[in-house]
Amino acid sequence: MTQPVETHEECCRVATTTCPCPACGNNGRKVKPVTLDNHIPNPMREEIGEDATFCLNPDCEVVYCNPQGKTVKRGQTKLPVTIKDLDDDILVCYCFEHKRGDLRRDIKEKGKTDIPDQIRKGVQEGRCDCERKNPQGACCLGNVAGSIKQIQEELDNPIFGKDINSA
Ligand SMILES: [Zn+2]
DSSP states (O other), rough: OOOOOOOOGGGOOEEEEEEETTTTOOOEEEEEEHHHHHOTTTTTTHHHHHHHEOOOOOTEEEEEEEEEOOEETSSSSSSSOOOGGOOOOOOOTTTTTTHHHHHHHHHHHHHSSSSSHHHHHHHHHTTTHHHHSTTTTTTTTTHHHHHHHHHHHHHSSSSTTSSTTTT
C-alpha cells in the first residue's frame, strides 16, 4: 500500500518537466495541450499557452502553471481535481467515473475494493482516455491507491478521520 501518488502507466506515459510551481516550488509534470483543452475554461486556457505543467503537490492550490508563472488554481478548472480536493464527491478515476465516496463505501462495507481491478481491466481493454479526461493528464491508478490508503487510515483511526460516527 505504499505506492507513490504518481504512478505512470504504459497507456499514458508523459515526460516529467523541471519547470517548478511558482507557488510551492515543487516540480510539476508536463501535460499535453489536449489535457489543458479539456480542463481549463477560456480565457484562462489561452493565457496558459501550450507549455504547461500539473503541480503534483496536494497541499498547493495551483493546478497548472507555465514557465512564465501563469497559474490555474483549484476551483478554476472545469472539474475538481482528485489530489487537490479530498471530498467524497470528487472523481478519483475520470475515465470510468469512480468517486472517492465509492472507494469509501466498498472499504466500509466489504473491507476492500475491486475498483482498481475494474480500472486496470478497462485500461487493458484500451477503454481509458486519461490524457483527455484526467486533469492530471495521466493514469489515475496512483491516485486511487493513495485514496484507498487514506480511507483505510481514517477508518483505522476514527478519531482523526471524518467518519467518527460510523467507523
Ligand atoms: Zn504547487
